[in-house]
Amino acid sequence: MRVAIIGSGPRGMSVLERLVARLIESESRESVEIYLIDDGYVGTGRVWSTEQSPHLLMNTVAQEISAFSGPWDGTEARPGNGPSFAQWWQLYREDYEQFGGYGPRAYYGEYLLYVLSAVESSLPSHVTLCKRSARVERLEETCRTQLLYFLNSEILEVDRTVLATGHPNNRLQGFEKTLHDYAARTEDVMFMSGDSVADMNLSEIGPQQHVGIIGMGLTFYDLLAELTMGRGGEFITEQDGSMRYESSGCEPRIFVGSRSGVPVPARGFNQKPSDYEYHPAIFTRERAFCMIQKGEVHFDRDVLPLLEAEIGLVYAETKLRHEKGEDQARQLREYVIIHQVDSVEGVSTFAHILGLSHPMTIDLYKLANPFRGCTFPSLDSFNEVLSSLLAADYEEAMRGNVDSPIKAALDVIRNSRSVIRVFVDFGGLHPHSHQNEFLRRFSPVSGFLSAGPPAFRVLQLQALIKAGIVTVIGPSVKFEPVANEHESGIYMSSPSVEDSTVAVKVVIDGRIPTTDITRDRSSLTQSLLEKGIYTPFVNRKRDAVFETGGVSVTASPFHPIRADQTIADRLYVLGIPTEHTRWFMQSGSSRPHKWIDFMIDADAIATDMIQGRGEKHDPNQAEKQHYAATGTL
Structure with a gap:
């Protein structure tokens, strides 16, 4: 064989x-x-x-x-x-x-x-x-x-x-292709497609050059590390635990933005043993199997409320443990299981009976997009507010993934992936829900809230903002080529932040390409498609159809x-x-x-x-x- x-x-x-x-x-x-x-x-x-x-x-x-x-x-x-x-x-x-x-x-x-x-x-x-x-x-x-x-x-x-x-490595489309084509025909402008940072040729970026980054996820933090420490800069830890950045003079000026305008939050300091396992009380595999056997499943209607209830349970347990002791926290979980609670409201009701001191709300989309609906008078004012948010996130992260209510709660997303798969894999969701509610909305938020960097990366980012090396442009950032024959560059701006427009000469797509075998440039993938060995998986239910882009297996x-x-x-x-x-x-x-x-x-x-x-x-x-x-x- x-x-x-x-x-x-x-x-x-x-x-x-x-x-x-x-x-x-x-x-x-x-x-x-x-x-x-x-x-x-x-x-x-x-x-x-x-x-x-x-x-x-x-x-x-x-x-x-x-x-x-x-x-x-x-x-x-x-x-x-x-x-x-x-x-x-x-x-x-x-x-x-x-x-x-x-x-x-x-x-x-x-x-x-x-x-x-x-x-x-x-x-x-x-x-x-x-x-x-x-x-x-x-x-x-x-x-x-x-x-x-x-x-x-x-x-x-x-x-x-x-x-x-x-x-x-996908063929570009949309605004990424527009930026790529503009850079290809403009001598002093550069566009780098999304990829592993280790495979990006960052050496072509000169000191003090204005660089724009699309996205503020894990790749963004990698890019910051390479364009600062990788250029000879150094982070100094102060006596109060904060960090100060000592520049080497070789760094570029970095401007960054994303849909939310917020960097991916830090992971909570690990307080769990290597053999830790979480046992859900609400969002269980048994409940998932029962639900999919009953018929059509929609993520927002059927799945998300159960997941948010499980997240809310851990949040409330952690708060109760701090405020009332281990017995009250344990009692909450027992009530939830005995009464088959399946909503945030149900968890909240029992938590209040046991003495939780304030109302409890869990909204993953609000957590991932805290600036929705907000406007700011200047870049400085936005970055001041952002710095306060980063400081609060670092403080929670250092409390740990057991002792911080929010970090412990968000760990539930990581611990629940196998249950989410029960609903989602092989077209378990209704096609429209699969495409729009799950892949477009929830999946990015899930990664954003549960797969962050170690906490010290947040301190490094704060130091870089204070040093003037990094400027965050704001939410819903836009990238537009300069439409002027006498100038060249790409404008970055946020509609939520006044006077936020800056011109950059280099744009780096800091997002990992999504799976789409129909756009994959790999000659092997394309040959498998041409021969009909590969075909995209299609989620089809009655008149609803969603071609996913993943290999049908x-x-x-x-x-x-x-x-x-x-x-x-x-x-x-x-x-x-x-x-x-x-x-x-x-x-x-x-x-x-x-x-x-x-x-x-x-x-x-x-x-x-x-x-x-x-x-x-x-x-x-x-x-x-x-x-x-x-x-x-």
Whole structure:
């Protein structure tokens, strides 16, 4: 059997690790050849390259991350048994305490290479692993195999192929294309499309040059780090805990804006153990399964109220614990479960009975867009208000993700992703709700409120605003090319902030491209579309139709469904290419103490390949086997 894994980032590596673990367990001694292929860095993919700047950090604490599918027993690492990222970091480096538990992405790349080395050293005698740093340009199916055509004209024939190709590089459209085309024909103007910061050529940006950034998410913080610390600047921590920025003189002037005008909030200081698990009282998988069996589901009407009620419960529990003690907080959860509460109002009623001191409201969209409807007389006045908001966010973040009511509550979004998937995956929502209520409205807000940077990034941003390096333009920022033949540049402005217009020479799109296989520039993706192997998943219910842009796949183990509706049962598609068919496929790691969907998916594919008969695999069975093996059931 010959197996190809195209893409060696965390998803591809997880399949390799589980495949080798299963081969070690298997009684068969049939010869197996595994080809691990990446057009970037084999073992890390380009996003986790070990050559990138140490200023680029992960946004998940290291102790919550493992690329091994089993906890470590302290012996030599092998598939199914190896150190978590935090354990590896503390063993092989001496700076674990310097980053607040958030590892540099380059370190995680080194960790992935460590995992790859452990896998290689554990290969049974009948299994070989070939690492190929090459680009697959197209894939063709024969009767029982696949032919992989490389950029260098080589051809590889394999029996099974896993497509784990990662983030796309899309054809531009809309205002991004307008800016790109303007920059292409204007000599001193530059536009950089959304991408990993490690792959952006920031060296072309000169000192004091005016730079505009679209978006204020995680990529924005990466860009700030590279354009300041990466240019020789330094953040100095003052006695009161604030930060001051000492400029190197090599930084550009940075102007930034987004739809909300607010940077993504900081993650709460981690107070939870690595094996922490949240057990919902309202937004449960059982309730979700019951609801989807009853018929048509709309996100805003049916799902969001339950999620906000669960978030409200944790908020109220935390407040009650501070104000009235542990017993009152525990009593609240018991009341909610006994009375089958399913709304914020119900939670609030019981919280007030138990003595909560003020009314409780949970509105995720207001939290994500606090300046909606506000106007400001100047850029200075807006940035003063923003600085106060940043200071409050930092204070809450430092209270911790257990002790801060708001940070503890927003962690529920992260902890509820598997329940949200029950409603959303494979067209579970009504098509209009899926497209507009969920993907356009909720999904960006979900990421904004639950996937922020470590808290010290907020202090750094405050210091940069005070130093005049960074200016936030405001909400609903607009970018327009200068319509004057005697000038060149791109105007940035916010309709909510008077006199906010500034001209910049460089615009960087600080947003990660969304999955849309019809716009993906990848020659491999386009060849799969042309041959009908890939087709976009269409959410269709009666007269409502939504073409999502994600690859249409079966349930686990995720075979692509061809354009003629047949199943390519010797191919597997995992991760980002299937986004919108499934939800939140950007996840890049599993947990040290248990399998989450990330590892369950990888094991399902590995098991199906070994069975070799195209039999469908039950991921729940894999999960049960894992828990039984690790004693956590």
